[in-house]
Amino acid sequence: QVQLQESGPGLVKPSQTLSLTCTVSGGSINAGTYYWTWIRQSAGKALEWVGHIHTSGTTKYSASLEGRIVISMDTSKNQFSLGLRSVTAADTAVYYCARQFTGWSPGFDSWGQGALVTVSS
């Protein structure tokens, strides 16, 4: 069974870059056809899709974050990463990495436990 685990700083200063890594275990990140996804949840709000990288390496980002976000994959380490530049307090959230399968009614069948990132000076 595939397991995901987020890691990275829990505190980021405003205007700096948020960096998180998701380590995948129990399966290869470049096997099959999946979207390796970042999702976040701010206090009191619904989960928000942030962006993903497909097994092929193709990326797609939230329109609201376009220009500030980069998602990359390191197959040698079985990891994928999120970089979000010029953060503000609005980027404070619990960040989840997840695997989304493709095809019929694509859902997220594996998730990390989440990593709280606070943007504050």
Place this chain on the structure above:
Amino acid sequence: DIQMTQSPYSLAASVGDTVTITCRGVESINPYLNWYQHRPGRAPQLIIRSASRLQSGVPSRFSGSASGTEFTLTITHLQPEDFATYFCQESFRTPPNTFGQGTRLEI
């Protein structure tokens, strides 16, 4: 984006009760909706796919149904481990997909 309205925001129930949680869209996306359970400190878990398909290993007291633009998650004979947050996710089109606000099921 396809907006999903989930209700109620929170729900109190007792062990052995039956509860229902609803997600409603503004357009028909039947059966493209998934349900998740999220227990505190754990990773969210996909429990129902395509409105009514129970995922492997999920107890049969969980069920899903759909009618028009409304999707329902029903949990019968509530067990202590069922007290968690539940949220829906539309899966009508390729990503990005939107989520419901979540329902906190409390004892």
